[in-house]
Amino acid sequence: MAGKNKKEVQHISVVTEDSVKFFEKYINNPSPTGFEWQGQRLWLDYLAPYVDDTFTDNYGTAVGVINPEADFKVVIEAHADEISWFVNYITKDGLIYVIRNGGSDHQIAPSKKVNIHTDKGIVKGVFGWPAIHTRAGEKEEAPTLKNIFVDTGCTSQEEVEALGIHVGCVITYDDDFMILNDRYYVGRAMDNRAGGFMIAEVARLLKENNKTLPFGLYIVNSVQEEIGLRGAEMIAQRIKPNVAIVTDVTHDTTTPMINKITQGDLASGKGPVVSYAPAVQINLNKLLVQVAEKNEIPFQRQASSRSTGTDTDAFAYSNGGVPSALISLPLRYMHTTVEMVHKEDVDNVIRLIYETLLSIENGHEFRTFLK
């Protein structure tokens, strides 16, 4: 909690029942890195009533624009892609070995149900694992890429291929959205579809509150973040923005086995996280903090060595340098299928982006000194 004021601040919720319905549909839909288009279509359909124009690029990044004719351009951004697996090798016996598409976690794979994406539609499978009984007296093996495998119920390579599965098909988990204890949204790839949801909510609030902006606002849902910020790199060059406010998730470090000495001290429910890193422009970041304090939005602080590891870096280091900042949503259990984000943090990230936009002027000067 920032500021010297110790009084309890009443939480202001902005997410509606209808928007949660969209969020659930969006989270349940798979959006694997490089193959995000179904999720992008859902997202653009939700966003369209709140913007003046929409477009997509060759790799699937989706954009909604308010005031498309304006010269001064502000981006609010999230990434759309979900970590997944690629089919890498089909054995003669019909089992499937995988490689990562993004930072998928081998430790959580055993016993998970999966969806294999083929041209013939979804084929179901499971990550099998040897029974505890059969491991008695043997050395316990940890799951690694060398020993996890998908079983589709087939007994030969030919049978697997007849289902439409080939090397290069992507594989996602089928875990669904849920609300836990009326406090957390839980699901796959809240990282960072929660971000896509939040920036769309910002557009909805601007429209519903009849706010006019003195600049062009580009609401950007980038592809391919999980394999190196690639979608953001592409779209930054295309839009050539003057300012970029990026949202992504960061680790709630209060759960077991996380070292606060190296990872910092961040908790779900305590508000959006403002980042300090060379890529984060000093005066844009100060504006975020001022806006949070003025509007009594709780926030936390995080420092990053070298880079933020988010699309912030891609925008900051594009086009000769774009003033960029990062607003992160604390998240528990990143890159598992039960990623958890706090409902109040989601409201507060939306509010912080929204109020910051209302504080940015046409031609806003962010340089620390002019000459």
Ligand SMILES: [Zn+2]
């Ligand atoms: Zn991620």
